[in-house]
Amino acid sequence: MSYLSDLVQREPAGRRLRERLQQPGILRLPGAHNGLAALQAREAGFQGLYLSGAAMSASMGLPDLGIMTAADVAFFVRQVAGASGLPVVVDADTGFGEALNVMATVAALETAGAAAVHIEDQILPKKCGHLSDKRLASPGDMAAKVGAAVRARRDILVIARTDAAASEGLEAAIARARLYLEAGADAIFPEALTSAEMFRAFADAFPGVPLLANMTEFGRTPPFTAAEFESFGYAMVIWPVSSLRVAAKAQEELYAAIARDGAATAMLPRMQTRAELYETIGYFDYEALDGLIARSTISKSRQ
Ligand SMILES: C[C@](O)(C(=O)O)[C@H](CC(=O)O)C(=O)O
Ligand SMILES: [Mg+2]
Numbered sequence: 001m002s003y004l005s006d007l008v009q010r011e012p013a014g015r016r017l018r019e020r021l022q023q024p025g026i027l028r029l030p031g032a033h034n035g036l037a038a039l040q041a042r043e044a045g046f047q048g049l050y051l052s053g054a055a056m057s058a059s060m061g062l063p064d065l066g067i068m069t070a071a072d073v074a075f076f077v078r079q080v081a082g083a084s085g086l087p088v089v090v091d092a093d094t095g096f097g098e099a100l101n102v103m104a105t106v107a108a109l110e111t112a113g114a115a116a117v118h119i120e121d122q123i124l125p126k127k128c129g130h131l132s133d134k135r136l137a138s139p140g141d142m143a144a145k146v147g148a149a150v151r152a153r154r155d156i157l158v159i160a161r162t163d164a165a166a167s168e169g170l171e172a173a174i175a176r177a178r179l180y181l182e183a184g185a186d187a188i189f190p191e192a193l194t195s196a197e198m199f200r201a202f203a204d205a206f207p208g209v210p211l212l213a214n215m216t217e218f219g220r221t222p223p224f225t226a227a228e229f230e231s232f233g234y235a236m237v238i239w240p241v242s243s244l245r246v247a248a249k250a251q252e253e254l255y256a257a258i259a260r261d262g263a264a265t266a267m268l269p270r271m272q273t274r275a276e277l278y279e280t281i282g283y284f285d286y287e288a289l290d291g292l293i294a295r296s297t298i299s300k301s302r303q
Contacts, residue, residue, distance in 0.1 A: 017116055026230035026235060026236065027237075029046070029048045029089055029236055033052065033058075036083070038083045042084045046086065047087075049080060056072065073105075075112075089116040089238070090117050091117075092106070092109060095119045099147075103151060106152040117149070121162050129161075136167065142176070146185050147183040150183070150184035160181070162190055162191060170198055174205045190202045192214075194220050203232055203234060211234045212238065214237075
C-alpha cells in the first residue's frame, strides 16, 4: 500500500477508528511525529497512530506551550495520516482558542485526515500534563468547547482530556469528565494519573466509555504495559513522544560525531541505508506507478 493509494481511502478515518474501538483489545497508538515515522510504525504492525502536540512542537523547535497553530497541526496530520493510511488520534491542545476557534480547528484537522482529536481543559499558555501548576478552564467553559467541537465534526471522534486530577483531585476529574460526556465527547483522556488504583478508579466511573491512557516517559505515570492499561479498563494507549525522543537522541549523537570527526562515518552503523530508506518510503512503487500511468496514457491516446 503506498501513500498514493492510501489517499483514496473509501471510509472516513473517524468511522474506521470507531469500528476498531468496537473490537475487543486495547488499541495501541504509538506516537509518529512525521510521515516517515508513521510508515515505520505501520510496518511494525500498528493499527493506529498518535500525533503528539509535544512532539510536533519539539519538531518545530518550540516548547509545548500551545504556540503552534491549527494550520501547523494540519500539516503534520496530512503527512502522518496520508503516508500511513491509519487512523490517527491527534492532539489539538486547547483547540487553539474558544468555541469558534475550536470549531475551525476540528474542521481543519478532520479535512487533513485525522480520525480523532483531543481537546484539553487547560488555559493558555498550556503545559505538558505531567508538569506542575497547570491552570484550568472552568468545567462549564470546557464543556462549551466540547459542544463546539462536536458541532463542527463530520465523523471524527472528539476526545475530551481533563488535566484536573493533579490540582483538583480524582473526584473532580471524574465530575468534569461526566460533564464533557454530556456535552457530546466520544471518549475521555484522564491526564497524568499516578497509580494503577487511580487508573482503575477512573475507569470504574465510566463503564462503556472509551478511555485513553497516556504512557509518556519521564512523567507522573509509572511505566505500565498496554496489557496492564487494558486490565485497568482503557480502550486506547499512547506513547506520545517516544519516537521523537529516540530520533532526537540519535540526531544529537550524529551532530556530535560530525563536529568531532569532521565526518559522519562513525555513525554509519546507526543509519538506515539508502536502500532501507527507499524501501520504507516505497520509492520504487512511486516510480513504477508513474511508469504505469505514463504507459496507460500513451496507449489510450493511440486508441
Ligand atoms: C500527550 C501530550 O499532550 C503530548 O503532547 O504528546 C503530552 C506528552 C508529554 O509532554 O510527555 C502531555 O501533556 O502529556
Ligand atoms: Mg499535548
